[in-house]
Amino acid sequence: MNDGNYNDACSRITLRVNGAAKQLDVSPWTTLLDALREQLHLTGTKKGCDHGQCGACTVLVDGRRSNSCLSLAIMRDGAEVTTIEGLAEGQALHPLQQAFIDHDAFQCGYCTPGQICSAVGLIREGRARTPDEIRELMSGNICRCGAYPQIVAAIEQAMGHEEGR
Amino acid sequence: MLRLPQFEVVAPESVADVVTALQRPGARIVAGGTDILPNLKHHLGTPQHPAELPPVLVSLSRVTALRGVALDEAAGVLRVGAGVTLSQLSEHPEVQARFPSLSQSAGAVASPPIRNMGTIGGNVNLDTRCRYVNQTHFWREALGGGCLKSEGNVCHVVPGGRNCVAAMSSDNVPVLISLDATIVQAGPEGVRELPIEEYYKADGLAHTNAKPGEVTTELRVPLPKGPRRSHYIKWSVRKSIDFPLVSVALRFDLEADEATVAAVKVVVGVLGSKPRTLGKLDDVVGKKFGDPAVARTVADAAYAQCKPLENVPYEAAYRRDMIRVYTRRAIEAMAAAE
Numbered sequence: 001m002n003d004g005n006y007n008d009a010c011s012r013i014t015l016r017v018n019g020a021a022k023q024l025d026v027s028p029w030t031t032l033l034d035a036l037r038e039q040l041h042l043t044g045t046k047k048g049c050d051h052g053q054c055g056a057c058t059v060l061v062d063g064r065r066s067n068s069c070l071s072l073a074i075m076r077d078g079a080e081v082t083t084i085e086g087l088a089e090g091q092a093l094h095p096l097q098q099a100f101i102d103h104d105a106f107q108c109g110y111c112t113p114g115q116i117c118s119a120v121g122l123i124r125e126g127r128a129r130t131p132d133e134i135r136e137l138m139s140g141n142i143c144r145c146g147a148y149p150q151i152v153a154a155i156e157q158a159m160g161h162e163e164g165r
Numbered sequence: 166m167l168r169l170p171q172f173e174v175v176a177p178e179s180v181a182d183v184v185t186a187l188q189r190p191g192a193r194i195v196a197g198g199t200d201i202l203p204n205l206k207h208h209l210g211t212p213q214h215p216a217e218l219p220p221v222l223v224s225l226s227r228v229t230a231l232r233g234v235a236l237d238e239a240a241g242v243l244r245v246g247a248g249v250t251l252s253q254l255s256e257h258p259e260v261q262a263r264f265p266s267l268s269q270s271a272g273a274v275a276s277p278p279i280r281n282m283g284t285i286g287g288n289v290n291l292d293t294r295c296r297y298v299n300q301t302h303f304w305r306e307a308l309g310g311g312c313l314k315s316e317g318n319v320c321h322v323v324p325g326g327r328n329c330v331a332a333m334s335s336d337n338v339p340v341l342i343s344l345d346a347t348i349v350q351a352g353p354e355g356v357r358e359l360p361i362e363e364y365y366k367a368d369g370l371a372h373t374n375a376k377p378g379e380v381t382t383e384l385r386v387p388l389p390k391g392p393r394r395s396h397y398i399k400w401s402v403r404k405s406i407d408f409p410l411v412s413v414a415l416r417f418d419l420e421a422d423e424a425t426v427a428a429v430k431v432v433v434g435v436l437g438s439k440p441r442t443l444g445k446l447d448d449v450v451g452k453k454f455g456d457p458a459v460a461r462t463v464a465d466a467a468y469a470q471c472k473p474l475e476n477v478p479y480e481a482a483y484r485r486d487m488i489r490v491y492t493r494r495a496i497e498a499m500a501a502a503e
Contacts, residue, residue, distance in 0.1 A: 009171075009173060027171070028171075028172055028173055028174040028222070029169040029170065029171055029172055031169070031202075047166075050166060050167045050206065051167060051202075051203040051206055051207075052199055052202075052203060052275070052279055052406070053406050055276065055278065055406075058278055064252075064281045065277065065278045065281060066278050066281055066282050067199070067278050067279060067282065069202075070197075070198050070199050070202050070203070070279070070282060071198060071282070072174060072195070072198060072202070072222075072224075074174050074176075074224075075174065075176065075195070075198070075224050075226045118277070118278060121277075121278070121281075122277070125277075127256075136405075137277050138277075139276055139277070139404065139405030139406065140275070140276025140277050140278045140279060140405065140406055141276075142406075
């Protein structure tokens with residue numbers, strides 16, 4: 001019965017987050033972003049606009065970049081989720097993380113986890129070849145500090161690294 | 166911080182079970198979630214689903230039958246499952262080869278991450294949008310209590326207006342209309358197929374002819390029977406994560422010489438609640454496609470027949486000028502690509 005009383009309406013879901021299986025009890029209205037931040041305490045993923053316009057919450061879901069603020073956790077039951085915390089291997093930074101440092105590709109840093117996750121997805125999609133294509137295909141991630149030239153340079157460096165491997 | 170209301174989510178695995186679930190009071194479909202979740206966060210409802218009533222979201226995330234793109238040469242159509250994401254549609258080799266304008270429009274929606282989530286079924290059912298509606302509840306309260314489409318009973322676009330004129334803002338709908346696509350709806354009374362052009366009506370509160378309890382399952386696009394040039398062009402504020410301010414879908418069918426115009430269909434979006442198919446384009450039939458007079462004639466017809474409203478940003482008069490400019494540019498781009 002849809003009487004609007006959902007206080008007990010928790011569901012148990014399983015997410016594979018950064019390689020580890022996590023069981024979570026979530027409300028139907030819990031977004032993937034809130035589940036990551038509030039329940040798994042993975043606060044690297046940021047909440048910016050909270051309605052899909054800024055890209056700060058970008059994570060990889062089953063290998064593809066998505067806005068976690070627009071995903072319900074319950075609809076991602078069983079999915080493989082990669083956040084900024086899952087990219088480095090031990091102390092060895094992911095090539096994109098290193099490239100962002102090398103090129104000074106951030107100022108305040110708030111958009112950076114989303115930028116890097118989005119760039120990982122971009123490189124995996126394999127469609128960007130030129131700086132113009134990088135700019136176009138990174139257009140879902142806004143940087144209010146305006147570090148765009150450095151972000152594009154960092155992604156170009158990481159793309160070269162990936163191709164050289 | 167935008168809070169979602171409390172609701173229930175059910176996730177059936179078959180279309181039949183989705184149709185059954187849609188019988189529940191307050192049932193609303195969620196596919197990619199990229200339109201309905203922001204609307205729920207903004208406390209926006211619809212006439213059938215007032216914002217005060219907690220919804221039951223019927224998720225299509227487990228309905229694998231909706232996810233295919235299939236070329237049916239025998240029937241002469243491309244079948245696109247409603248659950249196909251906009252990324253998949255835009256990048257599909259057959260879509261890119263046979264329906265360039267559809268690849269362009271699917272690839273022009275919002276941003277790459279949103280295209281990875283949003284589906285074509287969701288995009289053709291995108292709710293109409295208005296600068297006075299798609300705002301936070303706080304913003305609308307500051308306006309004096311909303312409008313016809315939200316909490317209020319006045320229209321801020323058309324003073325004294327009683328009909329909502331929120332804009333059809335889907336990138337794909339004008340293109341699908343220009344390609345004479347059909348839409349397949351499954352509901353309690355069975356499955357029906359209708360021309361997508363007839364799916365929309367001029368009412369911003371209820372802008373589709375979907376019957377209660379129906380779900381869109383498929384879009385069918387007829388294969389071209391001869392040479393064709395098609396193009397989608399969109400003007401928006403930022404070029405990304407943006408709804409169009411004006412949008413134009415063009416289709417020119419050519420004679421076997423690949424130069425003479427045999428038929429033309431042009432559809433303009435972001436006017437009122439349904440796209441407008443231009444009439445009176447017979448003058449360009451028989452002309453050479455690359456003739457500058459073709460671009461001029463169609464662009465002038467678009468300007469004459471389309472009257473944007475103040476329902477999305479930028480002045481209506483300027484947007485009307487831009488419809489002419491973008492129509493001409495689209496035809497010139499197609500001609501230059503020869």
